[in-house]
Amino acid sequence: METEKPGALRYPPRLNQAESDDLVQAVKNWALAHGLTIRPQPSVVSDDVDPQGLLAINVPVTLFPSPFPRQCFDQARSVQQTYNELYAAISRDEEFLAGAVDEVRDGDEFTSNLWDVHLRVKKEGYTQNLSLGLFRSDYLVHQDLPGNEPQIKQVEFNTIAASFGGLSAQTTLLHKFLSTSEYPLLQQSITPESLVLPENDSARGLAAGMRAAFDAYGDSELGHERCILFVVQDGERNVFDQRHLEYALNDTLDPIRVFRIPFSQLLDHTSIAQTPKRQLLYHLPRNRSKTFEASVVYLRAGYGPSDYPDQRAWEARYHLERSAAIKCPTVLTQVAGTKKVQQLLATPRSDADADADGPSILGRFIPDPDDAPLSAQVWRTFSNIYPMDTSEAGRKARQVALDPELCLHYVLKPQREGGGNNHYREDIPVFLEKTPESHWGAYILMELITPPKQENIILRNGKLEEGGVICELGIYGTCVWNQSTGELLRNEEAGYLLRTKGDTSNEGGVAAGYGCMDSCALV
Structure with missing residues (x-):
């Protein structure tokens, strides 16, 4: 709409x-x-x-x-x-x-x-x-x-x-x-x-x-x-x-x-x-x-x-x-x-701890979203974000980032502030191929947010x-x-x-x- x-x-x-x-x-x-x-x-x-x-x-x-x-x-x-x-x-x-x-x-x-x-x-x-x-x-x-x-x-x-x-x-x-x-x-x-x-x-x-x-x-x-x-x-x-x-x-x-x-x-x-x-x-x-x-x-x-x-x-x-x-x-x-x-x-609760009944990582700092309405509101603002390390989640993210079709829905971000540091869509696999694989863990892969169209x-x-x-x-x-x-x-x-x-x-x-x-x- x-x-x-x-x-x-x-x-x-x-x-x-x-x-x-x-x-x-x-x-x-x-x-x-x-x-x-x-x-x-x-x-x-x-x-x-x-x-x-x-x-x-x-x-x-x-x-x-x-x-x-x-x-x-x-x-x-x-x-x-x-x-x-x-x-x-x-x-x-x-x-x-x-x-x-x-x-x-x-x-x-x-x-x-x-x-x-x-x-x-x-x-x-x-x-x-x-x-x-x-x-x-x-x-x-x-x-x-x-x-x-x-x-x-x-x-x-x-x-x-x-x-x-x-x-x-x-x-x-x-x-x-x-x-x-x-x-x-x-x-x-x-x-x-x-x-x-x-x-x-x-x-x-x-x-x-x-x-x-x-x-x-x-x-x-x-x-x-x-x-x-x-x-x-x-x-x-x-x-x-x-x-x-x-x-x-x-x-x-x-x-x-x-x-x-x-x-x-x-x-x-x-x-x-x-x-x-x-x-x-x-x-x-x-x-x-x-x-x-x-x-x-x-x-x-x-x-x-x-x-x-x-x-x-x-x-x-x-x-x-x-x-x-x-x-x-x-x-x-x-x-x-x-x-x-x-x-x-x-990171979802099921991936945050070997014990799926334990707190999420977010729950380490404020009441877990299942227990507190304000925490749940914070949780709903999160996008899907994945590590680029050698964990199971990281290996899956690497496959997505290197895929010429799947990468079109993502942005690769370093640990930086200010504009001009991110890599988007089809640029992601090109950048990763030029970057030593040992450095990939310093990035995160984030699903792109889709805003409604408007003009100004x-x-x-x-x-x-x-x-x-x-x-x-x-x-x-x-x-x-x-x-x-x-x-x-x-x-x-x-x-x-x-x-x-x-x-x-x-x-x-x-x-x-x-x-x-x-x-x-x-x-």
């Missing part, structure tokens, strides 16, 4: 040239005025044209909010707090995570190196028991056959650098503005009453999670003013998304000082106090006499191998991990977000792209927990993200140039 569209007429409406021109101008002006922006890619504006990095353009965005099934939207929101609790519990289970790392170690040096950072700090002794999670659980609407009820299926769970919370809130506001100012004036008029646009305060929701961790840290015993450090990539293009979170932390009766520091400069501008607690001290580069104590470190870098070009980068991550700052995320929480963990959680118009780099689209919903969550006791100090849902891409594109990353920002029109 195709998703019902807002209103009785064609959606999105067919625009004449004048309407298209006016709507594009309205979007560009609003986006630039409200920070719905991104630094342009070099292919759009070269460094020679803008050597000082002065320019910004509107982020790729849809002209209209995309229809999204209300029941799927509500389902995704209703399980987020359970997902927060789940991943907090996983991060505390060192034995389970060690086993997951061992299964991918041969083909995934990056995850192995992360785990080695944890082992180094564990040997020395952790000084900070509190952890902060700014999570995002991503879903596609799955409709296997026309006429069947749509349902959400999880694409992945993000535990590090879960981006676009700042821009998502602005995109919702953009579409609400257009619904009252522009859509009613079209020849095929769309009235504000015909669009159900849910509220979305993702920027403030994520900032509230950081605020909770900042407060839980307590006052500085060294007498320093405290701060939050945003650790970012060099040449970050998605800077405005991050800035919205910073501004939300500042726009309160009790503002929090926020500093941005490139990952590559951590060892230059931070030090660890020579105390048992090992406080993390930030020395302001423009005035070294100013020293701040970092209560919270928010990582928007460090999630992929390219952020670690040399051993010094790994020393910087160790430097953070051994400090007293509350990390978002810790190494353990980052490892909990790997695709291998996602695959293990989705995307404004990207000043040009319109019209046609079929696929929408991916992300639900944000914030969680602060005690790594030793398991106590949850905060567990909240924190808004949503809708990313949309052309239906012929496999990847969906906005900053990577694949997808665009969107918002939901519930139907």
